Amino acid sequence: MFIVPKTAGGRPWILGSLVAAGLISAGAGAWFLKAVAPETQAAAVYQIGLPKRPPVEVVEALPQLKERLDHLDATKQFTGAVLVAKGDQVLFRQVYGKANYEQDTPFALDTRFRLASVSKQFTAVAVLKLQDEGKLSVDDPVCKWIEPCPAAWVPLRIHHLLSHTSGIPDLMAQAEWGRIRVTRRTPQELTETSARYGLQFEPGTKVRYNNAAFNLAAEIVAKASGMAFEHYLEQSILRPLGMKDTSPDVNDDAQGLAMGYGLFPAGLTPQPIANVSIVAGAGALYSTLDDMLAWNRGLHQGHVLSQKAYADLIADHAPDDMPERRGPHRAYGYGLYVSALGERTSSPFSDRQIYHTGSWAGFRNLVSYQPDQQVTVVVLSNNYHLRDLVLLINQQAMAEALGRPVPAALAR
Structure with a gap:
């Protein structure tokens, strides 16, 4: 139901x-x-x-995944946490490496990781939830909610912000980003900075992955809800789903977080503590394995949004004439991708998956969901430079949970 x-x-x-x-x-x-x-x-x-949350304990019921992760752990190739669930049953839950190597702190099953861009789906859902509540529409002009609003933004709609089709230049690509990234910014200050750059293209005509647009969407959530973005998330989405270990780290003071690392010639190197204020709507959340399971079950099984809003969330909003920007079978939803992600492996499988990656401040994550068999795979790593390995682990886990041939590598 x-x-x-x-x-x-x-x-x-x-x-x-x-x-x-x-x-x-x-x-x-x-x-x-x-x-x-x-x-x-x-x-x-x-x-x-809501489905009952399973007990948080080690589960290793996927033998091929266990064998590979044990090998990666023994050879110090992977550090992080992995969870796989199918329906109401957890098939795998285990952690590898350390949450903080300098302090010799091992991972716990409930260690918190920075989600980075996995956070974008929460911002999109907050917007759609406000639409369900009758407080805004994704078809609203951005200038209805943002004042003062630059003339260049007049054609811009909330829909464009959530679908990477806004035309707003991403601040991370601007010359002043080096200064912005180390300075705490309010949402209003980020909006004012973005407004100075106008638009790169007519909204809705191109796809360009964009963090600034999601920061702007978070500011609209605050205006429409009448409360700070993080408070709306907590009150209307996270707390009702029982996600007690998930929150936007707006003050950079969250406890129980893993340290983020990068792999350099000198070895595993801790990365600077993130200035989360500059990615308020694009990458500010932290979470745990089981909170992300609760999120996938709640979101994709109908406990958060109306049917129409959910359909909009996972629809393909990319322009029809730009298939080269999204690749085969890849849809750009609102803060989520939909594609046959398993086709990127050496043993391709075509099951549709809903997912997003996250990489920032020493973290590399991939959270995926297969709706037909209700399979969730969560891979959270505190090593930024494990992009391919995180994807491979995620899809090895997905394949085994679905009963597909388990890939040994990514397709080349």
Whole structure:
């Protein structure tokens, strides 16, 4: 059953269904909402239908994945955490290496990792949730929410921000990025900086991966919700899903985080502590293996968005005339990709997957979901330079969970 916490009119869907079914009276439903504090109403409604979280313990029920990860661990080729689940069953949960090599701190199963760009889907979902609540539309002009708004942004819609089709230049490609990246910035300051650059192309005509657009989307979430972006995420999405170990690290003071590293000729080298303020909507969250499992189950099994909003989330929003920008079978959704990711391996398999990568500040991540068999694979690494290995581990895990031939390498 696809559970939508509230209808567009604001009435909790589950309560309406219970009333319609005669399981409770309309008066009882009203009493239920009145009796629950406003800030916990959403959580109470979500929890009625949320799947129970599994116990956090080591599970190694995928023998081929275990063999390969044990080898990678013994040869010090991989450091990080891996979880695989199918439906309600966790098939694999294990950690390798250390959370902090200088302090000799081992990983725990609930160690927190910076998600980097895996965070973008949370920003997109926040926007769509506000649309479900009737507080904005993805078709709204950006200038409806951002003031003052540069004239160049007049044709820009929220939809363009979420689909990498905005035309806003990415700040990371600008000459002043070296100064921006080490200086704390407010969302308003980031917006003002982006506004100075105008647009590189007409919105909706090209695809260009863009972090600045997601920062702008986070600012719109704050304006539409009437609260700070991170507070809206906490109250309306993370807390109701029980994601207690996930949050935007807006003050750079999160506890229990792994240290991020890069692999250089001198060896594994700790990376500077991230200035998260500059990626507020693009890469600010930290999370754990099991919180990301809760996220995938909640999001993709209908506990967060309406059916229409979810369909928009995973639709292909790339311009029709630009297949070369997305590759075969790859769709650009809102903060998510949809493709046959397994086709990039030496033993290709064509199952559709919904996923996003994340790489920043010494971290390299890939979180994927196969909707037909409800398979979640979470690979979180605190070594930035493991791009190919993280992809391979993720797809080896996905293949074994799906019963496909397990690839030994990526396709070349």
